[in-house]
Structure formats: C-alpha cells, structure tokens
Amino acid sequence: MSGSWLPTLAAMAATAVGLVVLWPLRATGRRAPFLVMVVAVGVAGSALYYLVGTPEAATPTARTGEPASLRDGVVELQRALERDPQRADGWALLGRSQQALGNLPEANRAFTRAVQLAPDEPELLVEAAQTRAQADPAKQFDDTGLQWLRHAQRLAPGSERAGWLIGIALRQRGQDAEAAATWEALLPRLDPGAATALREQIAIAREKAGLPAAATPPAATTAATALTVTVALDPAFAARARLRDDASIFVIARVPGGPPMPVAVEKHRLADLPLRVTLDDADSPMPTQPLSALKEVEVFARLSASGQANRQEGDIDSPPVRVPLPHAEPVPLLIGGP
Incomplete structure (x- = not known):
C-alpha cells in the first residue's frame, strides 16, 4: 500500500461524509443555521498518513500503484487492517470511508471497533455515536450511542458537537426539558448566529416539555x-x-x-x-x-x-x-x- 494515497483517501472520505452528517436537525423536523456549527466540528482524516507506521515498511516492493477510487482504497485499507488490526485510527478511517460510500452498517462496525481500541477519544466517540444513529433504520441514538456521547462530554466538557447530539438523543426519548437544558449550556460557546438558531430549537423543546417560553422584552x-x-x-x-x-x-x-x-x-x-x-x-x-x-x-x-x-x-x-x-x-x- 502506498503511503502517499492515504491522505487523499482520508480527504475524499471526509468530503463525502460532510454531505451526510447534516441529518440530525432533519430528525427534529426543523432546519436551522446551527447545522453549520455541527458540520464545522465535523470529520478530519488526512492526519492518518501514519496508518501503518512507516509507509514504506508496509508496502510490498512489487506494489507501486495507488488506488484508482475511494472504493479501491477501502479494499487496500481493509487489507492493511488485517495485517495490523489494533490501529484505532485505521478503523476510524475505514468507518469514514464506508460512510462516504453509503455503507452505513459497515461504517458502524468499523467505528465500533475503533471505540473498543480507543475508548477515551472524545472526537472518535462523537463520530462513532453519530454514525451508529445514521446506521439505525429510524435514525435513533440507542443507549450505546448516548453512552458514548456522554462519555465524550465528560472527557471534553467543551465539545459543542457532543452537547448538540446529546440534546437530539434526549429529544428522541421525549426528554425535552433535559434537551433544552443541555442546549442552553452550549449557548455561551457559540457565535451569535449559531446561538440564535439554537435558541429556536430550545424554544421548541421547552414548549414540548410544557415549560414557560422565554420572555421576549419589547x-x-x-x-x-x-x-x-x-x-x-x-x-x-x-x-x-x-x-x-x-x-x-x-x-x-x-x-x-x-x-x-x-x-x-x-x-x-x-x-x-x-x-x-x-x-x-x-x-x-x-x-x-x-x-x-x-x-x-x-x-x-x-x-x-x-x-x-x-x-x-x-x-x-x-x-x-x-x-x-x-x-x-x-x-x-x-x-x-x-
């Protein structure tokens, strides 16, 4: 496997995944500019150049070609992980690549393996939880996904993406008051436009929870x-x-x-x-x-x-x-x- 194509594969995966990670707000039935904030903390992959340690050491001398497509790259990546299955970063890259190809069950399995190998990486936990929900037919965060998100938030209390997705998971469970409180805690860290959009979602959650609406002064x-x-x-x-x-x-x-x-x-x-x-x-x-x-x-x-x-x-x-x-x-x- 040529080390030179790994950053390209990661970038291809990240770009394609960016098109599908916008689903959470659709699950709430509302669209808002806050999606931009969610995407802004999205997927990165090109740093996985060192997937197999020293690229030359993992490259058979007879193989000099590079994958012609993302799908070919996935095959090469799977072969590399067969040789070295303990690389959490490799499984995460495989998850992003499978997600980019639309293979959500395979992406979920790859991210689950990555979390097993690196259970205390906040960004990985968040990405794995979101992919797990995307792979669910009803697009629901199950108990495992919510557990990953809460663990990510404990590890990185400032994670906007973790807080946003926890709020979605709580709303899916009908815990609207808790969702509103979770999102309210995010507001101080957001720019004004994102905060305004999130307040709209908070207002919806508060209404469904039977909480009084925030007073709007004249x-x-x-x-x-x-x-x-x-x-x-x-x-x-x-x-x-x-x-x-x-x-x-x-x-x-x-x-x-x-x-x-x-x-x-x-x-x-x-x-x-x-x-x-x-x-x-x-x-x-x-x-x-x-x-x-x-x-x-x-x-x-x-x-x-x-x-x-x-x-x-x-x-x-x-x-x-x-x-x-x-x-x-x-x-x-x-x-x-x-």
Whole structure:
C-alpha cells in the first residue's frame, strides 16, 4: 500500500461524509443555521498518513500503484487492517470511508471497533455515536450511542458537537426539558448566529416539555438596555505575545459578584480586533435571565486560545468594568494592558 494515497483517501472520505452528517436537525423536523456549527466540528482524516507506521515498511516492493477510487482504497485499507488490526485510527478511517460510500452498517462496525481500541477519544466517540444513529433504520441514538456521547462530554466538557447530539438523543426519548437544558449550556460557546438558531430549537423543546417560553422584552426595552463595548489589544502586549491565528475573543457581561455564567456573550475572531460590539438580550445564553432584566453588569473581554468561553489555562482577560444599565457610552476594554 502506498503511503502517499492515504491522505487523499482520508480527504475524499471526509468530503463525502460532510454531505451526510447534516441529518440530525432533519430528525427534529426543523432546519436551522446551527447545522453549520455541527458540520464545522465535523470529520478530519488526512492526519492518518501514519496508518501503518512507516509507509514504506508496509508496502510490498512489487506494489507501486495507488488506488484508482475511494472504493479501491477501502479494499487496500481493509487489507492493511488485517495485517495490523489494533490501529484505532485505521478503523476510524475505514468507518469514514464506508460512510462516504453509503455503507452505513459497515461504517458502524468499523467505528465500533475503533471505540473498543480507543475508548477515551472524545472526537472518535462523537463520530462513532453519530454514525451508529445514521446506521439505525429510524435514525435513533440507542443507549450505546448516548453512552458514548456522554462519555465524550465528560472527557471534553467543551465539545459543542457532543452537547448538540446529546440534546437530539434526549429529544428522541421525549426528554425535552433535559434537551433544552443541555442546549442552553452550549449557548455561551457559540457565535451569535449559531446561538440564535439554537435558541429556536430550545424554544421548541421547552414548549414540548410544557415549560414557560422565554420572555421576549419589547424592542424599546431591549434597545434601552443594550450595551456597546469596544475591545482592543494593548500594543506592547501584542508585539511580544505569540498569539494563535485561530484564537477567539469573547465579550462577556455577567452579574457583579454573582456566578460566572454570562448574562450576555458574543464570540469573535482575534483577527477582528479592534472590535465594537453591542450586547443585548439576543446575546443572553439563558432565556430566564436576559440582559434587560438587570440594573448593573460586569463586562470584560477574554482572549481564548481554546475557543471556549469558560476560562481555561492560558486565557487572558481584560480588567472587568462594572456598568450600570442602561448605559449610553461605549465601554472600552483593553486586553493585555498593564
């Protein structure tokens, strides 16, 4: 087997799988832009170049050709796994490839084998659970799939995809209140557009659970309590710091002296700095505590390399500023300043 075609096979599988992983929202009967977020955390495969260790060592000298198609590549991959069946990454790649070919039962079997070999890999657990549900005739998450998702969430509490799919699994079981609570916990980590779409799904789940709908304040009230914030990096800090291009900036408002849960949050790219944003009720992650219901907030900005709103090691916060509401003037925030 030529090592050079493995990244190509993985990329082909990943591209094709991207077309079929959009089914969960269809299972809820609704379409929403949040699908984009689910896909954004989707499948990666090209890193499996080292599937058989040293590619040359696994390549018979008489074989120099590369697979002509994904289907041929799957055959080659199956032969490699017969020689070395303990490679979880190889079984995962086989699962993605079978999924791309539409062979969902075979994909499910391959992912199940991968999970048996690597039971503590969060992304693998999530991918295996989703494939297992796709292979089910009713597109349902069974107990095993839900168990994998919950284990993935325990291993990686910030996993948006795990949280989203757990919510779907709970709704399939008629546990709408639990689904709503699971999705509400995701909101602080989403960009504004995805959060707005997810709130629509939360509203549906709350209605089915018989829970009260989130109060929507009048437009005038929302405008009166909207809070404009500017965010910038300290020039000296920016010059000496090694900042990742994919780092995120969170603009967060919370109750002064209260719990760390934001009452309003927006996520932006580091490349967007300097920022001027407006926080309002649309940015409230918890429908029961909109920004318009507060008389005072503490606002700050967080530079996050992990992309998670919850504080992680290495994150850098601007000094918090306590602001009475309503507040007419923009609130300046500086990250990395003295």
